Amino acid sequence: MDEKTPPAHLNPLQRFGWDVKQVRLARNLRQKSLGKAVGYSEAYVSRVEAGKLLPKPSEKFAKGCDSVFDTGELFTGLLRRIDEGDHPSWFVPYLNLERQAARILDYSANLFMGILQTEEYARAVFRAAHPREEEAVIDGKVAARIRRREVFEKTTPPSLWVILHEACLRTVVGGAAVMARQLEHLVRCAHSTSIDIQVMPFSAGAPAAYMMPFTLLKFGGSPAVVYSDDPRGGRLYDSDGTVAWALDNYDRLRAHALSPDASLVLIESVSKEYRHEQQRLAPE
Incomplete structure (x- = not known):
């Protein structure tokens, strides 16, 4: 598989992180350099790119990426659509x-x-309303x-x-x-x-x-x-x-x-x- 093609079955947060990583590499930036430019630590950038930052990356981070990468409102819009996709x-x-x-x-x-x-209460509400949904879908709705x-x-x-x-x-x-x-x-x-x-x-x-x-x-x-x-x-x-x-x-x-x-x-x-x-x- 082409390394520039996103892996199949990425959830929205993982896809966001994958996109950040691809643009960062295309700009020849290290995680530490991107973090410093947008006001976050290298560890924060690493967690974003791995799709492990919950509930989601901050709007400040997305706007910072758009500014550093000169991508208009690309990442700001992607972040907004993560919310919309789970509603x-x-x-x-x-x-x-x-x-x-x-x-x-x-x-x-x-x-x-x-x-x-609370997260627990929301999870119980969604599970009752969607008893046949996979856990990943419920996780997205709760987040x-x-x-x-x-x-x-x-x-x-x-x-x-x-x-x-x-x-x-x-x-x-x-x-x-x-x-x-x-x-x-x-x-x-x-x-x-x-x-x-x-x-x-x-x-x-x-x-x-x-x-x-x-x-x-x-x-x-x-x-x-x-x-x-x-x-x-x-x-x-x-x-x-x-x-x-x-x-x-x-x-x-x-x-x-x-x-x-x-x-x-x-x-x-x-x-x-x-x-x-x-x-x-x-x-x-």
């Missing part, structure tokens, strides 16, 4: 808007929104979901306000240990200056949106959009009437949910319940 096509438009949003308002009815999920957290690493991250129906806390995904760690992760997220979390308790009765989750994305001075799931996938809505409906319902949900502080108390309490259940079921 269903109908979700990609939302994903692109999520990266641009100044504010994210989410109502989660049964499962925690993807951007707040892509975890990468969505990168929006909070921006210089000016979006503000995220999440209202969780108590059903999210009580729906056991992946077992007691997974749920305990997921709720502990939520508590850590709630202490971020960018994230607010409220819980809609069962005792609040039927909420405004009941069991229909939706997400509002706001872009500063630009019009907001609404994302909601349906049986065929997700859809984006930008009509004035739909956005107004979502904003009105979100205000009602917030009014009937527990306060952020009381919500944290409940989340921590349920997390302890899962820990106790885990200990009870552990073999002696």
Whole structure:
């Protein structure tokens, strides 16, 4: 096989690394030289080229490669398509808007929104939804979901306000240990200056949106959009009437949910319940 022909069956990260290596060699650069030029170590470059850097190389690295190699936005685009390739096509438009949003308002009815999920929780969700998929496919979906957290690493991250129906806390995904760690992760997220979390308790009765989750994305001075799931996938809505409906319902949900502080108390309490259940079921 021609050494310039990529091996068969490379996953997207391995293909990205293979492409970096081929261009680097064509430019007569060592890994150490490339690393120094883009602001990373030789070991980092080596892991990228081997396709072993998880969840993925940074956008800064991709932009640095484009600058050093004079390849326009080739590697930046390849990196972006890694994300898109692990998401269903109908979700990609939302994903692109999520990266641009100044504010994210989410109502989660049964499962925690993807951007707040732990790796274990996400894996259990995807495995349940795709029981016949190969493990490598599930790995890609999980990694892509975890990468969505990168929006909070921006210089000016979006503000995220999440209202969780108590059903999210009580729906056991992946077992007691997974749920305990997921709720502990939520508590850590709630202490971020960018994230607010409220819980809609069962005792609040039927909420405004009941069991229909939706997400509002706001872009500063630009019009907001609404994302909601349906049986065929997700859809984006930008009509004035739909956005107004979502904003009105979100205000009602917030009014009937527990306060952020009381919500944290409940989340921590349920997390302890899962820990106790885990200990009870552990073999002696």
